Amino acid sequence: MSTPSPIPAAAQAATAEHCGHGLVLTKVTDRRGSAVWKATGHKGTAALKVGRGDGADITAREAAALAALKTDYFVGGGVTHGAAWLLTDWLEGPSTWEVFAPVRTDGAGRERALASAADLCGAVAGLHSKGWVHADLQPSHGIHTATGVELIDLAWAWRPGWDQGDDFNGGMTHLLSPELAAAIVTGDKPVVVTPAAEIYALAGTIWTCATGTWPLDYKTAGIDPKASTPHELRRHIATGRIPVQAGRPWPDLQDVLLPVLLDDPTNRPTAEELGTTLGGV
Numbered sequence: 001m002s003t004p005s006p007i008p009a010a011a012q013a014a015t016a017e018h019c020g021h022g023l024v025l026t027k028v029t030d031r032r033g034s035a036v037w038k039a040t041g042h043k044g045t046a047a048l049k050v051g052r053g054d055g056a057d058i059t060a061r062e063a064a065a066l067a068a069l070k071t072d073y074f075v076g077g078g079v080t081h082g083a084a085w086l087l088t089d090w091l092e093g094p095s096t097w098e099v100f101a102p103v104r105t106d107g108a109g110r111e112r113a114l115a116s117a118a119d120l121c122g123a124v125a126g127l128h129s130k131g132w133v134h135a136d137l138q139p140s141h142g143i144h145t146a147t148g149v150e151l152i153d154l155a156w157a158w159r160p161g162w163d164q165g166d167d168f169n170g171g172m173t174h175l176l177s178p179e180l181a182a183a184i185v186t187g188d189k190p191v192v193v194t195p196a197a198e199i200y201a202l203a204g205t206i207w208t209c210a211t212g213t214w215p216l217d218y219k220t221a222g223i224d225p226k227a228s229t230p231h232e233l234r235r236h237i238a239t240g241r242i243p244v245q246a247g248r249p250w251p252d253l254q255d256v257l258l259p260v261l262l263d264d265p266t267n268r269p270t271a272e273e274l275g276t277t278l279g280g281v
């Protein structure tokens, strides 16, 4: 068995120690400088993330954020020979995107979807109450487990004073609030990610899960997002002049989210308030 492994020996050992014998590693994703494996052994199941090149610093920062936040599912991490690794307990359950799948197919499962959206708001509220922001909320970054929602991919999680790294671009471009897009366009660091900017991404995440499309209607604004660089797209978003998609497959829910996407940051609800409002839809 001399196949070179992209998994550092220390990460392999920690994973084996945590999951037990009969370890099986299955690759889940491999993109933008980091790869995630699902690791299963006789003692348990874990997620192993390994970052290399540009991904090494980012993965190391994620491990540090999980440790700083004392996140329950954090197991360990390290840096070795230019690679960084992060071991977490495998979170069993669908992502918010997956919970909303029946809603997108034929409008079914709305009650469960609403409760999940409210739970997601609760998880974000919990993070905000500690003085942190996730800074990369998106439909796949909330996992709905039997015991509640866990936020994953905290690579860009931030609080004032925390090392943000040089590459922070605001998280998922399509879910950038206009004011955060504007802040990134200036190039000034650190980029202050306010809870209000995160609420925009939170509402945009729920909107996307419910409708299947990102909130902004680029086409009507004459923008081809596929032909634009992320930087160009951020400049457009920063104008605040791209309309929100006109489709209303779930008006009652979208009526709650729309003002969050359109109003001034100062008028946006807190995550807790948004969760309460969604609970009453």
Ligand SMILES: Nc1ncnc2c1ncn2[C@@H]1O[C@H](COP(=O)(O)OP(=O)(O)O)[C@@H](O)[C@H]1O
Residues within 6 Å of the ligand: 028, 029, 030, 031, 034, 036, 046, 047, 073, 088, 089, 090, 091, 092, 140, 143, 152, 153, 154
């Ligand atoms: N602790 C975990 N439990 C369950 N699934 C996970 C866990 N960590 C990562 N994943 C899975 O791996 C995917 C990629 O992880 P993520 O941290 O978002 O990495 P990336 O930086 O590539 O986006 C997630 O969308 C999820 O499906």
Ligand SMILES: [Mg+2]
Residues within 6 Å of the ligand: 141, 153
């Ligand atoms: Mg991710």
